[in-house]
Amino acid sequence: MKTPTIPRDVNWREFFVEQLIRLAGASSIGFVLLIFLFLIREGAPALLEVPLSNLVGQRWYPTFDIYGLAPLVLGSLLVTVGAIAISLPLGVAAALFIGEIAPEWVREILKPAIEIIAGIPSVVIGFVGIQVVSPLVREFSGAPTGLTALTGVLLLAYMALPTIISIAEDALDSVPESYRHAAYALSATQWQTIWRVVLPAARPGIVTAVMLGVGRAIGETMTVMMVAGNAARMPLGLDAFLRPVRTMTATIAAEMGEVARGSTHYHVLFVVGLVLFLLTFVINLAGALTIFRRGRGGGGRFLA
Amino acid sequence: MVTNKAIMSETAKLTLEDVSFYYGDESALRHIDLQILNHEILAVFGPAMSGKSTLLRILNRLTDLATEGRLEGQVFLDGKNIHDPDVSVTQLRTRVGIVFAVPVPLPLSIWENVTYGPLLGRRRGKDQLEELVERSLRSAALWDEVKDRLQDPATALSGGQQQRLCLARVLALEPEVILLDEPCSGLDPISTMKVEAALLTLKQKHSIVIVPHNVQQASRIGNKAAFLLMGELVEYGSVEDVFTRPRDSRTDDYITGRFG
Amino acid sequence: MNSSRYTVQKVAFGVISAAAIGVVIPLVLVIAYIVAQGIGAMSWEFISAMPRSGMREGGVFPALVGTVWLTIGTALTSLPFGVGAGVYLAEYASDNWFTRTIRLAIINLAGVPSVVYGLFGLGLFVIFLRFGMSIVAGSLTLGIMTLPVIISTTEQALNAVPQSFRVVNVSLGGTTWQGVRKVILPQALPGIMTGVILGLERAAGETAPILFTVAAFYLPRLPHSIFNQTMALPYHLFVISTQVPGMPIRIQYGTALVLMVFVLTMNLLATLIRRYYRRRRQW
Numbered sequence: 054m055k056t057p058t059i060p061r062d063v064n065w066r067e068f069f070v071e072q073l074i075r076l077a078g079a080s081s082i083g084f085v086l087l088i089f090l091f092l093i094r095e096g097a098p099a100l101l102e103v104p105l106s107n108l109v110g111q112r113w114y115p116t117f118d119i120y121g122l123a124p125l126v127l128g129s130l131l132v133t134v135g136a137i138a139i140s141l142p143l144g145v146a147a148a149l150f151i152g153e154i155a156p157e158w159v160r161e162i163l164k165p166a167i168e169i170i171a172g173i174p175s176v177v178i179g180f181v182g183i184q185v186v187s188p189l190v191r192e193f194s195g196a197p198t199g200l201t202a203l204t205g206v207l208l209l210a211y212m213a214l215p216t217i218i219s220i221a222e223d224a225l226d227s228v229p230e231s232y233r234h235a236a237y238a239l240s241a242t243q244w245q246t247i248w249r250v251v252l253p254a255a256r257p258g259i260v261t262a263v264m265l266g267v268g269r270a271i272g273e274t275m276t277v278m279m280v281a282g283n284a285a286r287m288p289l290g291l292d293a294f295l296r297p298v299r300t301m302t303a304t305i306a307a308e309m310g311e312v313a314r315g316s317t318h319y320h321v322l323f324v325v326g327l328v329l330f331l332l333t334f335v336i337n338l339a340g341a342l343t344i345f346r347r348g349r350g351g352g353g354r355f356l357a
Numbered sequence: 358m359v360t361n362k363a364i365m366s367e368t369a370k371l372t373l374e375d376v377s378f379y380y381g382d383e384s385a386l387r388h389i390d391l392q393i394l395n396h397e398i399l400a401v402f403g404p405a406m407s408g409k410s411t412l413l414r415i416l417n418r419l420t421d422l423a424t425e426g427r428l429e430g431q432v433f434l435d436g437k438n439i440h441d442p443d444v445s446v447t448q449l450r451t452r453v454g455i456v457f458a459v460p461v462p463l464p465l466s467i468w469e470n471v472t473y474g475p476l477l478g479r480r481r482g483k484d485q486l487e488e489l490v491e492r493s494l495r496s497a498a499l500w501d502e503v504k505d506r507l508q509d510p511a512t513a514l515s516g517g518q519q520q521r522l523c524l525a526r527v528l529a530l531e532p533e534v535i536l537l538d539e540p541c542s543g544l545d546p547i548s549t550m551k552v553e554a555a556l557l558t559l560k561q562k563h564s565i566v567i568v569p570h571n572v573q574q575a576s577r578i579g580n581k582a583a584f585l586l587m588g589e590l591v592e593y594g595s596v597e598d599v600f601t602r603p604r605d606s607r608t609d610d611y612i613t614g615r616f617g
Numbered sequence: 618m619n620s621s622r623y624t625v626q627k628v629a630f631g632v633i634s635a636a637a638i639g640v641v642i643p644l645v646l647v648i649a650y651i652v653a654q655g656i657g658a659m660s661w662e663f664i665s666a667m668p669r670s671g672m673r674e675g676g677v678f679p680a681l682v683g684t685v686w687l688t689i690g691t692a693l694t695s696l697p698f699g700v701g702a703g704v705y706l707a708e709y710a711s712d713n714w715f716t717r718t719i720r721l722a723i724i725n726l727a728g729v730p731s732v733v734y735g736l737f738g739l740g741l742f743v744i745f746l747r748f749g750m751s752i753v754a755g756s757l758t759l760g761i762m763t764l765p766v767i768i769s770t771t772e773q774a775l776n777a778v779p780q781s782f783r784v785v786n787v788s789l790g791g792t793t794w795q796g797v798r799k800v801i802l803p804q805a806l807p808g809i810m811t812g813v814i815l816g817l818e819r820a821a822g823e824t825a826p827i828l829f830t831v832a833a834f835y836l837p838r839l840p841h842s843i844f845n846q847t848m849a850l851p852y853h854l855f856v857i858s859t860q861v862p863g864m865p866i867r868i869q870y871g872t873a874l875v876l877m878v879f880v881l882t883m884n885l886l887a888t889l890i891r892r893y894y895r896r897r898r899q900w
Contacts, residue, residue, distance in 0.1 A: 067794050074709060077701025081722040081768065084761050088729065091740035143636050150637035154630055165888065166641045172815070172884050173647070174822025175731075176851045177873050180858045181647050184869075214640060244626035272730030274825040275851075279859060302732045302825075309736070309829055314744070326736040330729060337728030338721070419788055451790040461781045463800055464899035473799070474789040512899045530789065 092330055096323030103321060113285040113299070115308065115318045122301075124287045125325065128202075129300040131288045132277060133270040135206035136213055141263055143210070144217030145252075151218070152225040153247055171215035179279030182208045187280055194295050202288060202298040205281030209273055213266040220265060224258020225251060257343060264340030268333050271302075278303035301325050369433075370395050370534060370564040371416060371453075376430035378411055380423065385411045387588045389430070393534065393581075398556065398565040400579035400596065402572055404617055407585040409568045413536045416566065417453035418446050434534075451478070454527035458539040460519035462511035467503050470511045470522055474530040489529055497525035498555040517548025524555065535559065537567040541574070553578050572612055576600050584608045651873050658871025672835070672857055673864060677872055679839055683847035684821055684879065686840070687755055687831070691820045692813070694760025695767050699816075700809065702764075703771025708797050727765035732825040734762045739829040752843045755831030759820045766819070770812025774805035779900050807894030811887045818883035822876065824851040850876045 099108075103120050110121025151163055186207060187199030194203065228251050236246040252259075282297020285304065305322050312319040369392040378386040386408040393399050401409050414420045415432060418439060432439050439449055451474065463470050471490045475481060481489070490507070494500035499521040503514070511522055520540060527535060537556075541549040549570075556565060556578055569575040575582055575596065582599040584592040584607075592599050592608040603609045610616055666676030702719070710716040729737075738758030748754045778801050786796030824832075832852035840847045854872045857864045 064792065067792050070794050071709065074701050074705045077698050078705030078710065078719050079715075080698045081702055081719055081726060081764060084764065085722040085725045087741060088726075088733070088737045088761075091737055091745070092733070095736070095740045095744075143640060146633045146636035147640045150633050154633060155637070163637065163641065166644055169881065169884060170640075170644050172818055172822070172880055173644075174824070174851055174876060174880060176822070176824045176855045177651075177876060178647075180854060180869065180873050181650070183858060184866075185650065211643060218640075242622050242626045244629045245622065248629070268728050272728070272733075274730060274732040275855065279855070302730055305732050305736065306825055306828055309739075323736055323740070326733045329733050333728040333730055333733075334725050337724055341724045417788070419784075422784070422787065447790045447792060449790075450788055455788050457784075457788075459781075461785050463782060463785060464804055465800075473786075474791075477789065477791045477795055510899060526789065 088330065092323055092327045096320055096327050099317060099320035099324045102317045108321075108324070111287050113304070115312075115321070118317065120318075120321045122325065122328065124285050125299055125301045125304050126328070127288050128281075128285070128298040129271055129302070131202055131293060131298060132205045132209055132281060132300055133267055135202065135294065136209035136270045137263060137266055139206065139210035140213045140217055140266060144214050144262065144266070145221050145259060147214070147218050148221035148225055149247060149252075152222055153243070153251070167215050167218055170211070175212065175273060175275040176279070178208055178212060179276040182276060182280035196295040198282070198297065200280055200282040200297055201295050202281055203294040205277045205298070205300075206294065208276050208280060209270050212273060212276065213270050216269050217262045217266040220262035221255070221259050224255040224262065227258065228254045261340050261343045264336055264343070268336045268340065271300075271336070272329065272333050274300075274302040274306050278306050283307060301329050305329075368395070369393060370435065371566075372433040372436075373412075373415075374431045374433070376415065376428070376432060378408070378415060378420065378429070379427045381425045385588055386415075389590045391583060391590065391593060393564050393566055395564055396560055396562070397580040398560050398567060398578055399581045399583060400567050400569050400575035401583045401585055402569055402575045403585035403591075404611065406587075408588040409585050410538050412585065413455065413538050413566060413568060416534070416536055417450045417455055419450070419455065421446065447477075451530045452532055453534040453536065454530050454532035455536040456520070456523050456527055456538065456540050458542050460516065460523045460543075462514070462519050462522055465511060466508045467511050467514070467522060468507040471525050471529050474526060493525040493528040494522075496528050496555060496559060497521045498551045499525055517544045517551070520544060520548070521552060521555070524552070528559075532563065534564045534566065537565065539568050539570050541570050549574075572600070584611065586611070648877070651870055651877055654867070655870035655872075655874030658867045659874065663871055664875065668835070672853075672861060673868065677850065677853060677875055679836060680848040680850045680853040680872075681875065681879070682839055683752075683849040684851070684876075686752055686843075686847060687759060687827065687849060688817050688821045690752055690756025690843070691759040691763055692817055694757050695763040695816070696813065698760075699764050699767025699813075700771050702768045703775060703809075704797060704802070706768070707772045707775035708793060708801070723765050723768055726761070729762075730825075731762065731823055732828070734758055734826040735829050737761075738826060743830055748844060750829070750831050750833070750846050752831055752840060752845060752847055755827045755847075755849075756843075758826045758830050759823065762823070762826055763816045763820045766816035767813055770816070771805070771809050774808030774812065775801060777808060778804045782900075804898075804900070807890055811891045814883050814887040814890070818880050818887070821883070822851055822880050824855050827852060850879065 107120055108122055110119065111123045112119050112121045113124050151160055155163065182204055187204050189199070190196065190201060190204045190207075191199035232250050232254055233246055236250045241249070277300045281300065281303065283299050283303060284297035285299040286296075288296070288298045305325055308318070309322055312322065371393040373389050373391040376386060376389045377384060389412065401412060403409055411420065415428065420426050420428065428440075434449070434453065437444070463473060465473070468490060471493055472486055475486070475489060491500060491504075494503065499518060502518060503509075511519065514522060520543070524540070541552055544552065553574070556567070559565065567579070569579070579596045581594065582592075582596045583590060584599065584605075586607060591605050592603055599608065600612060603612065663676045664681065665678050667678055669675035706716070706719065710719070735758065738754055742748050742754035742757050743750055782800050782804070783796050786800060791799075827849055831846055832849050833846040834848070834852070834856050836846060836848055850872065854869070854876055857872060858869050
C-alpha cells in the first residue's frame with residue numbers, strides 16, 4: 054500500500070529524506086552484490102590453482118591437495134533429503150492439525166511453541182544432539198558411534214519443521230472455504246474433505262514449503278557439524294545414514310579456522326561457499342517465485 | 358451535454374471545462390461543464406456510480422492517487438488551471454478541502470486531529486492554535502461537546518461526532534472550497550441536522566460542493582443543483598429550477614423516484 | 618458402510634494429532650532437560666564471573682557480555698537499512714524493475730547460509746577493510762544477515778496500517794513523508810519492534826557468522842573497544858561441548874541454559890509487546 058504517483062512538490066527536505074529511503078531500499082541489492090563479489094574475490098584463485106578435475110573428484114583430502122567437492126555436496130544432499138523426508142509429512146500433519154482440526158485453545162499453545170522452536174539456536178540443538186540424541190542413535194542402531202548422518206537428519210528435520218509448518222499453514226489457509234463447503238454439501242466427512250479436496254488444492258503451496266525447507270536444511274551449519282560426524286567420505290550404500298558424513302557447510306566451519314590465509318585450501322573453502330551461495334539462491338528463488346505467482350504477499354514468514 | 362455557457366460567469370471560484378475522466382478504459386465522467394460560485398452550495402446528485410465522487414475528487418486532485426486515472430479537459434480555481442506545473446498540489450488541497458462519506462479520524466487525540474492540517478505547513482504559536490481549534494470546532498457544531506476533552510482519542514467519539522470532527526479538521530485549514538461526499542450517510546437525523554445547519558452557516562464564507570445523501574437534502578440546503586447520470590451532466594441550474602421545472606425528463610424521473 | 622468412513626477419519630485424525638503433539642514434545646523435553654541439568658550450575662557467580670581453569674570453573678560473564686555487545690551492534694547495523702528499505706517498499710516503491718530487483722535481493726539475502734555470511738564477513742570486514750576479527754566485523758556481518766527479517770517485518774507492519782489514513786493525510790495537504798512520519802510509522806512501530814526483537818534474537822544465537830569474524834574462546838579481559846575480539850555465548854557453548862576435554866557436564870548445560878534464557882527472554886519480550894499494542898490499537 055502506498056501513496057503513489059502524486060506529482061511531488063519540490064521541497065528540498067522531503068526530497069532529501071526520500072532519497073535516503075530509496076538508498077536504503079537499494080542497499081539490499083548492494084549487499085547481495087558485495088557478498089557475491091567477495092566470495093569470488095577470495096575464491097577465484099582456487100579455480101586457477103586447482104584443476105577442475107580435482108574439484109569434481111570424489112575425495113576430499115586437503116592435506117594432500119585433493120579437493121574433490123563431491124563427498125561434501127553429496128553429504129549435504131543426503132542429510133537434506135533425509136531431513137525433508139521426515140519433516141515434510143510431520144510438518145504438513147502439524148499444519149493440518151493447527152488449521153483444520155485443533156480447537157482454538159490448542160492452537161493458542163501450539164503456534165507460540167512452534168515459534169519458540171524456530172528460535173532455538175542451532176548450537177543448542179547440536180549440543181542436545183551430542184548429549185541426548187547421539188547416544189540414543191548408537192543404542193538403537195548398533196553403529197559404532199552416534200555421530201552419524203542419521204543423527205544429523207533427525208535434528209535437521211526438527212529445525213526445518215517451523216518453516217514447513219508455517220508455509221503449509223498459509224497454503225491450507227488460502228484454500229477457499231467454498232471448496233470445503235461444497236464437499237460437506239456432498240456429505241463428505243471432514244477427513245475426506247481434507248484428503249481429497251483441501252490437500253490437493255494446497256499442493257503448490259506445500260511444494261513451496263518443501264523448497265524453502267530444503268533451503269533451510271542445506272544452509273544449516275552448526276548442528277550438522279556437531280553431530281553428523283565430519284568424515285568427508287562419499288555417502289554411498291544403504292548404510293550411509295549410519296555412518297559419519299560431512300556437509301559443505303560443516304566443512305567450511307570446521308576447516309576455516311585452521312587454514313593459512315591465502316593458501317589454496319583457504320581459497321577452495323571460499324569456492325565451497327560460492328557453491329552454497331548459488332545453490333541456496335536458486336532454491337529460495339524458486340520457492341519464493343511460486344509464492345508470488347500465487348498472488349499471496351508471502352509476508353515475511355518464509356524468511357523466518 | 359447541457360449548454361450552460363449562458364450562466365457561466367467570469368468570477369466563478371471553480372470552473373470545469375469539458376472535463377472527462379477515465380479509469381483505464383472506462384469513462385467515469387464525460388464532457389462536464391460546471392461552475393461553483395463563491396458563497397454558494399452546489400449539490401451534485403444522481404444515482405449510484407454516476408461519477409459524483411469522482412467529480413469531487415477531481416476538484417482537489419485527489420484523483421492523482423488513482424494510478425489508472427486519466428483526466429481530459431481543464432479545471433480552474435480562481436481562473437488558474439490546477440494542473441499547471443507550477444501549482445503546488447499540497448497547497449491546492451489546503452484551499453480545497455474534502456470530507457469523506459465514512460469518517461476517518463486519525464488515531465490521535467481530538468486536538469491533534471484538528472491541528473494536523475495546519476501543522477503540516479508552517480509552525481504556529483500555541484495561542485494561534487488554540488484559537489484555530491476552537492473556531493474550527495465551533496463552525497463544525499462540535500465545540501460544546503468536546504471542549505473539555507480535547508486530549509481524548511478521536512476514536513472515542515460517536516459516529517456523528519467523528520464526522521463533525523472531520524469537518525472541523527478541514528475547516529482548520531481555512532479552505533476556500535469545501536467538498537463533502539455524502540457526509541451524513543451514516544448519521545442519525547439529529548447529527549445530520551447539526552451538519553446541515555453548520556453548512557448553511559459556512560456557506561457565508563466558503564464555496565461548498567456536496568454530494569447529498571438524497572434529493573431532499575439537496576433541496577434543503579443547496580443553492581444550485583447538478584444532476585449527474587452515468588457520467589453525464591444532465592441538468593444544472595438553481596435548486597428551484599432543477600427540482601420544480603426540470604428541463605430533462607430523466608431529471609424529473611429521478612427526482613420523482615421513477616428510478617433510483 | 619457409513620461407519621467405516623468415520624473410522625477412517627478417526628484413525629487419520631488420531632495420527633495427525635499424534636504427529637502435531639509429537640512436534641511439540643521434543644521442545645518441551647529439550648527445555649526441561651536443559652533446565653534440569655543446567656540449573657545446578659546456576660549461581661550469581663556463574664553469570665557474573667570470569668572463567669577459570671580453562672573454562673572448567675568460574676562463570677560465563679565475558680561470553681554473556683560479548684553476546685550483548687554483538688546484539689547491540691547488529692541492531693545498529695540492520696535497523697537503518699532495514700526499516701528504511703521497509704518504508705521504501707511499503708510507501709514509495711511502484712511496481713517496476715527496480716523494486717522487483719530489490720525484492721529478489723532480499724530473497725537472496727534471506728537464503729544465504731549463515732556460514733557463507735561468515736566467509737563474506739571475513740573477506741570484506743576482517744581482511745579487506747582491515748577491521749580484523751572484531752566486534753565491528755561481527756556486528757556488521759550479523760547485521761546484514763538480519764536485514765531480510767527486518768525489511769519484511771517493517772513492510773508488513775506498514776501495510777497493515779489502514780490505507781484510509783494515507784488518503785486523509787494527502788487530502789489535508791500532506792506529503793508522503795509527512796504522513797509516514799506523523800501517522801503511519803508510529804502506528805506500525807509495535808509491529809516493527811516485535812519483528813526487530815525476533816530478528817535480533819536469531820542473531821544472538823548464531824555461531825557460524827561469528828566464527829571467523831569476531832569470536833574468541835578465551836580472552837583474559839573484557840573487550841575495551843569495538844575493534845577488539847570478544848567471547849560470545851553460542852561460540853562458547855560450541856567449543857566447550859566439542860573441544861575441551863574434561864569439561865564438567867554441569868557447566869556445559871549451564872551455558873546452554875544461559876543462552877536459552879537469553880533467547881527466550883527476547884522472544885517473550887516480543888510477544889508481550891505484540892499483545893500489549895494489539896489491545897491498544899485504534900483501528
